[in-house]
Amino acid sequence: MKVIKKFLGLMTAGAMSLSSLPFISAQAQDVSKMTPAQIAADMGVGWNLGNTLDAHDGGSHRKMGLESETYWGNPKATKELIDAVKAKGFNTIRIPVTWYPHADANYKIDSAWMSRVKQVVDWAIADDTYVILNIHHEEWNRPTNDNYSAASKELKAFWKQIATEFQNYDRHLIFEGMNEPRNYGGTHEWDGGTTEMREVVNKLDKDFVDTVRATGGKNKTRCLMIPTYAASSTTAAMRALSIPNDSNILVSIHAYNPYNFTMNTGNGATSVFDSTQENELKQLFNNINNIYLSKGHAVVIGEFSSSNKNNTSERVKWANSYATLAKNKGIPIVLWDNNAPVDNYNNGEGHGYINRKTLQWYDTAEPVVNALIKSYGHVKASKEKTISNCKITLSQKSYTYDGNEHKPSVTVSFDGKNLTEGKDYSLTYKGGKNIGDASVTVTGIGDFKGSSTVKFSIDPANLSGYKLGDVNFDNSINITDITLTSAHVKGKNIMSASRVKAADINRDGKVNVTDITRIAAHVKGKKLLPNESVA
Structure with missing residues (x-):
């Protein structure tokens, strides 16, 4: 009463x-009404379909067909794989795609390749996840003044076709303009770039945004991810990013941090996640907050991982810390998975989490995944x-x-x-x-x-x-x-x-x-x- x-x-x-x-x-707020910050917070922990649709013949840059998907040794992606990732509790799936081997001299994308990409996107969308679709391995896209005109032409040609194909998808689908635009194989590739390189990346980011918006439909309000130079989390690269005057932008950075723990196998490398490593991780998130979040800009960490150094228990500590710090800042984190559970080449690339053939989580990786999802505390697991x-x-x-x-x-x-x-x-x-x-x-x-x-x-x-x-x-x-x-x-x-x-x-x-x-x-x-x- x-x-x-x-x-x-x-x-x-x-x-x-x-x-x-x-x-x-x-009633839960409709995704169409959400701000980029709200969408970012809702994306939670994500997973990368790495080394699959982004595989290519890097040596000759030759044209390839649908066989490229297995060129690097991974099996073709299946609906069952996507379902298994969703069932584990991941709420975002990033689908890296290399487009240039599937386009002609005029940058027209092969229809069979577009259909295959769309099929994988649809599987993820059907599982009620956010999906990040990008242009990956853009070696043609060296960010220099001399190369800008050619790179811009190719970038805009690809995104006009991709955006048109997906223009009626709702805002669960997010476009990421470039992966890691940098001076491939040259100087300053991984140190945050030069002033010129960073400025060219800014111009290319704006070209991407303008091209997508011009295609109309739901692309007018779709959230778009733009990277820093090389998607770098260095303070120089992050401060140099020029964010277009657009209300639906997400900043894209990659953060395999702390590097000595997550990837380094040479001088300074460590397999122990101690207070020194954790303090470095805390500094990363403080920098992101000071440069972006505090000024109203939402951020997505589109790639992160810790290579297997036969240190599962230490990687669990890292995962707990990383996920907690990200959750507290409202930053989604998307785990890189290349299906390499062991670092056979001692190059810091042991980022395999789920066996693509058996759909079982690797014994050395599953505790890490469980820690990430539990610590982040935002799970939309299978119903x-x-x-x-x-x-x-x-x-x-x-x-x-x-x-x-x-x-x-x-x-x-x-x-x-x-x-x-x-x-x-x-x-x-x-x-x-x-x-x-x-x-x-x-x-x-x-x-x-x-x-x-x-x-x-x-x-x-x-x-x-x-x-x-x-x-x-x-x-x-x-x-x-x-x-x-x-x-x-x-x-x-x-x-x-x-x-x-x-x-x-x-x-x-x-x-x-x-x-x-x-x-x-x-x-x-x-x-x-x-x-x-x-x-």
């Missing part, structure tokens, strides 16, 4: 708003097979009373797949003949547990015998009528045309907060509704 009194007090308060309705759970996690749709949600019993057909789906009545669930109907609320209860069978009840209504054929405000036509105006009207206004449960008429107290042709307030005032006895019939 206290809850009802509190509710009525809220409803009749002068500053009442929809968010104050206690019996209706707040449990319960009826409450299913989508239940009725063929009809309201009927006009005619003396017959009505039973709408029911469709039940889980993760986009329709279930089978008698195998996955059973149906129990209640009511359906007399005026008022009726319902059907869906109860799980076999793999599916639990139950859910969905209501439908039987409305009178003649509304003249019912009072305004009696929304469910039970000849009484009470808290139930407020609940039904509020659910309709919030879009939770849309009422039938007859019930809308009964709830439209001021008869302005729409049901809104004003009508809820007037019904609540009537129930509380503050101000009675007019003694008028619905019709």
Whole structure:
């Protein structure tokens, strides 16, 4: 009773708003309304499909077909692989793609390659993850003034085609303009670059943003990731990044930090994650905060990992620290996985986490993955097979009373797949003949547990015998009528045309907060509704 009194007090308060309705759970913010910072925080821990769609013949830069996907020794990506990554708890999948081996002299991308990339993207989107799609291994894109014109032409040609292909995807799909634009094989490749190199990267970043936005559709508001020079996390590179005047930008950096622990195998290398290493990691996140976050710019760490040095327990310590620091700053972190569980060449590239053939997590890597996901604390793992996690749709949600019993057909789906009545669930109907609320209860069978009840209504054929405000036509105006009207206004449960008429107290042709307030005032006895019939 206290809850009802509190509710009525809220409803009749002068500053009442929809968010104050206690019996209706707040609807999760739609991704289309989110800011880049909100999307970044929601992306959580991600995983890279490394050394797969980005594989190429680096020696000759020759044109390749679909066989390039396995050129570096990894099997072709499968839906089962993507599902396994999602089931582990990853909420973002980054799909690195090398495009130039699949394009002609005019940069036109081969349709078969575009279709293959789209297939993998679709698998990840279907698993309700964020997806980062990029241009990877852009060796043609040396950021110098002499090369800028040619690089810009190629970059814009590729992104015009990619953006057009995916222009109708929602904002779960994120475009990353370049991977690590740098002076490949030359001076200053990994030290943050020169002033000239960093300025050219800024120009290329803007070319990318302008090209994508010009393709229209949902690309107008899509979040776009732009890298620093070489995606470097050095302070020089981060401070030099010029962020375009665009409200949907994410800064992209790669941070295999602390380097001596995560990748270095030469002088200064260590396999122990001690306080020195942790302090270096803390400094990284402080730098990111000072340069970007504190100024309102969202950041994605698109690659990070710790190579296997036969030090799983130390890598777990690193993972706990890294994920906690990132979570506290609202920075998503996307784990690099090249399917190399052992650093056979002693070059710091032992970044294998899941066996692409068996779909089992490597023994030396799974504790690291578990630590990352647990410490970050933001997991959208695969849904449990319960009826409450299913989508239940009725063929009809309201009927006009005619003396017959009505039973709408029911469709039940889980993760986009329709279930089978008698195998996955059973149906129990209640009511359906007399005026008022009726319902059907869906109860799980076999793999599916639990139950859910969905209501439908039987409305009178003649509304003249019912009072305004009696929304469910039970000849009484009470808290139930407020609940039904509020659910309709919030879009939770849309009422039938007859019930809308009964709830439209001021008869302005729409049901809104004003009508809820007037019904609540009537129930509380503050101000009675007019003694008028619905019709």
